[in-house]
Amino acid sequence: MSTEKTYAEINEKIKNGKAVVMTAEELIAFVEEKGFSRATQEVDVVTTGTFSPMCSSGAFLNFGHSEPRIRMQRVWLNDIEAYAGLAAVDAYIGATQVPEHDPLNSNYPGEFKYGGGHLLQELVERKRVKLKAVSYGTDCYPRQEIETSFTIDEINEAILFNPRNAYQNYNCAVNLSSRTIYTYMGVLKPNLSNAHYCSAGQLSPLLKDPYFKTIGIGTRIFLGGGVGYVAWNGTQHFPSIQKDSTGRELGPAGGTLALIGDLKQMNSQWLRGASFLGYGATLAVGIGLPIPILNEEITNFAAAKDKDLYAPIVDYSDAYPNRKPGNLGFVSYAELKTGEILVNGKKVPAAPLSSYPGAKKIAGTLKQWISDGTFLITEPVKLLPNFNDQITANALKS
Amino acid sequence: MAPERIVLRFTPDTTEKPVIYRLVKDYDLVINILKANINPQKEGTLVLELTGEKYQQGIEYLRQEGVLVQPLIEGITRNEQLCTMCGGCTDICPTRALYIERPSMEVFFNDDKCIVCQLCVKACPMHAMEVRF
Numbered sequence: 001m002s003t004e005k006t007y008a009e010i011n012e013k014i015k016n017g018k019a020v021v022m023t024a025e026e027l028i029a030f031v032e033e034k035g036f037s038r039a040t041q042e043v044d045v046v047t048t049g050t051f052s053p054m055c056s057s058g059a060f061l062n063f064g065h066s067e068p069r070i071r072m073q074r075v076w077l078n079d080i081e082a083y084a085g086l087a088a089v090d091a092y093i094g095a096t097q098v099p100e101h102d103p104l105n106s107n108y109p110g111e112f113k114y115g116g117g118h119l120l121q122e123l124v125e126r127k128r129v130k131l132k133a134v135s136y137g138t139d140c141y142p143r144q145e146i147e148t149s150f151t152i153d154e155i156n157e158a159i160l161f162n163p164r165n166a167y168q169n170y171n172c173a174v175n176l177s178s179r180t181i182y183t184y185m186g187v188l189k190p191n192l193s194n195a196h197y198c199s200a201g202q203l204s205p206l207l208k209d210p211y212f213k214t215i216g217i218g219t220r221i222f223l224g225g226g227v228g229y230v231a232w233n234g235t236q237h238f239p240s241i242q243k244d245s246t247g248r249e250l251g252p253a254g255g256t257l258a259l260i261g262d263l264k265q266m267n268s269q270w271l272r273g274a275s276f277l278g279y280g281a282t283l284a285v286g287i288g289l290p291i292p293i294l295n296e297e298i299t300n301f302a303a304a305k306d307k308d309l310y311a312p313i314v315d316y317s318d319a320y321p322n323r324k325p326g327n328l329g330f331v332s333y334a335e336l337k338t339g340e341i342l343v344n345g346k347k348v349p350a351a352p353l354s355s356y357p358g359a360k361k362i363a364g365t366l367k368q369w370i371s372d373g374t375f376l377i378t379e380p381v382k383l384l385p386n387f388n389d390q391i392t393a394n395a396l397k398s
Numbered sequence: 399m400a401p402e403r404i405v406l407r408f409t410p411d412t413t414e415k416p417v418i419y420r421l422v423k424d425y426d427l428v429i430n431i432l433k434a435n436i437n438p439q440k441e442g443t444l445v446l447e448l449t450g451e452k453y454q455q456g457i458e459y460l461r462q463e464g465v466l467v468q469p470l471i472e473g474i475t476r477n478e479q480l481c482t483m484c485g486g487c488t489d490i491c492p493t494r495a496l497y498i499e500r501p502s503m504e505v506f507f508n509d510d511k512c513i514v515c516q517l518c519v520k521a522c523p524m525h526a527m528e529v530r531f
Contacts, residue, residue: 051482053523111520186486187521193439194489272482274523284482284524339488339498351489353523355482356503 002296003040007379010044010292014373019044021370023363024203024291024302031303039303040296045377047366048205049222049288051358052198053274055184056164056235057283058094059120059263062156063131065089070143072133076100078119084133088141092161093119095283105278109182115281118273120160123152124224125268158263160224160271164234166287168206168255169242169311172197172331172350174343177317182278186353188316195313195341195350200359201306201333205289208302210252211387212239214291216380221259222288222366225270227375228261230289233384238391242310242330250310250330252387259287270362286358288366292377306333313343323395401430401447403470404457407515408442412464421448425456433513437492443513445470473530474514476507480526487518487527 013019020043022030027046031039061082063072075084075091079099082091097116104110122129128149137144152158173185173196181188185196201207209215219230234256242250270286291302313328314320331341331350341350369375385391406417413436421427427450436442448456460467483505487496495511496518498504518527 052484109520113525186523187490187517189439189490196486196489272524275525276523277520282523284484337500337503339500349489351487351498352485352503355484357483357505 003037005044005292005294007292007294007377011376013044014370014376017371017373019370021045021047021367023360023367024048024208025360025363027299027303028202028305031299036296036299036303040293040299043293043299045370046208046291046293046302047288047363047370048203048208048291049286049359049362049366050166050200050204050354051270051286051362052200052284052354053184053276053282054162054165054285055096055282057120057160057162057285058092058116059123060090060092060157060159060161063089063091063150064154064156066143066146066148068143069141070133070146071135071138071141073135074133076132078122078130080116080119095120096280098281109278111277112275112279112281115273115275117281117283120263120283121268121271121273123158124263124266124271126151126153152264160228160259160261160263160266161231162259162285164236164256165259165285166205166234166257166289167199168204168210168239169251169253169309170198171314171320172311172336172341173314173316173320174328174348175317176315181317182276183316184276184279184282185316187277192343192346192348195343195348196353197311197333197336197350198353199311199333200354200356201309201337202304203356203359203363205287206255206257207252207304207309209289209291209298210241210301212255212384213298213301214294214380215257215289216383218378218381219289220375220378221290222286222362222369223259223261224263224266224286226261226265226267228259230257230380231260232258234258236393237385238393239385239387239389241387242312244330251304251308253312255384286362288362290366290370290375290377306337309333311336313341399449399451401428401449402453403432403445403447405468405470405514406444406446406460407466407468408444409464410440413440413442415463417460417463417465420459421456425452425459426450427453427456435493435513437494439492441492443492443515445513468516471514471529473509474512474516474519475509475528475530477526477528480524481505482524482526484523487522490517490521492517
């Protein structure tokens with residue numbers, strides 16, 4: 001009879017210190033040796049990880065009130081504007097926001113040495129941050145400006161809320177033009193001279209649950225070194241199964257997650273400001289998701305290997321910026337990880353932007369938390385839309 | 399006259415020009431090659447000591463030929479605290495001084511191979527590669 005387990009049964013084992021927990025890498029080796037059905041019987045939870053720049057990240061802050069009160073119409077933190085079109089003393093600081101008077105790309109390629117991502121890192125490092133706010137003054141909020149400073153422990157709430165993280169899969173970026181280009185996929189050398197990819201492949205969370213059978217609203221996760229939750233599907237959540245020109249299925253792509261967690265319990269090992277030359281500032285976020293092994297189908301997905309998972313090769317000099325459909329073919333993560341791939345018949349050096357050692361460490365840490373009995377798995381309140389929902393991207397009219 | 403220490407960077411177009419020969423023949427410069435490298439993409443780097451009265455004219459000639467001339471700084475170091483081992487530098491580094499060990503995918507820096515071109519310094523999203531003067 002095929003194995004079926006419930007979330008409650010697995011949690012009972014976790015509480016008793018009896019759960020068998022493996023990283024996705026370890027599951028692959030286990031399945032190779034003992035097969036899918038033994039793995040399904042013996043393994044309770046598989047942990048995944050990813051550590052990579054994720055631009056759609058930021059935090060809601062509530063600063064507390066001053067005397068007299070100010071509504072805070074506009075807010076700057078270390079000269080970086082946070083969005084304050086909310087109730088008094090609430091603001092959202094985004095990872096890609098840059099300081100007022102940053103030279104941007106005026107001296108191309110711009111360096112973007114400091115931005116919202118770096119500020120978020122300083123907040124979790126408990127560094128003191130300058131706060132400036134202005135307002136128009138009302139009867140209930142008479143104050144019109146304030147300049148002060150704070151640390152994360154001195155404000156009421158700091159809630160990391162990332163609307164689009166943990167991309168299921170990502171493009172392998174190349175440059176077919178004759179000049180160097182500076183992109184969010186790093187520096188791409190001219191004439192197809194390098195390729196950048198950005199996924200942990202066989203360790204990456206959403207590649208291991210391609211049909212969103214276990215990941216949903218409320219799933220407890222590793223986020224930024226602390227505990228977080230899946231809040232919703234991410235923006236631009238278009239789950240699909242890739243196919244090449246012959247119709248061969250090449251693994252999942254397109255899913256994203258919106259994540260939430262208390263910033264005060266995260267740390268800067270896994271929330272790190274980053275800068276992309278000529279592109280902008282961002283935040284590298286460490287994320288780990290547990291996948292409960294409820295049945296053999298979930299084991300099959302969770303044991304997918306780098307050689308079964310593919311990235312589309314996309315030209316970032318023309319096809320991507322001009323939104324031209326199609327790609328230059330697909331390449332497996334096993335091929336990408338060798339450091340050299342074949343594109344248009346040419347051998348091209350390939351490098352990752354997502355830290356595989358980081359992903360491995362996160363999956364290992366989450367495994368430890370679950371094994372210690374301190375981290376229970378959660379049955380989602382609601383599962384996320386999946387491939388069968390056939391969600392497609394809308395485009396702006398211009 | 400003390401020798402000047404400089405770094406020359408060549409694009410694939412300029413790699414094949416006999417610039418060293420010209421520096422000796424036309425500008426009467428004494429040349430000591432400290433490091434030289436051409437990568438598979440035909441991008442080249444030379445670290446030189448140059449001595450001679452026509453040093454400035456020699457440098458001007460190199461620039462006209464499209465060779466990038468930079469002063470030699472002592473070296474590049476990797477700040478291990480800042481490096482996340484993403485690997486994004488490894489195909490930017492022309493000499494593979496920054497490289498990935500497989501299958502662990504850990505990133506290492508071999509400064510013996512480093513020709514101080516500084517491409518990694520700007521390309522590293524974490525600003526982990528630092529210039530040491």
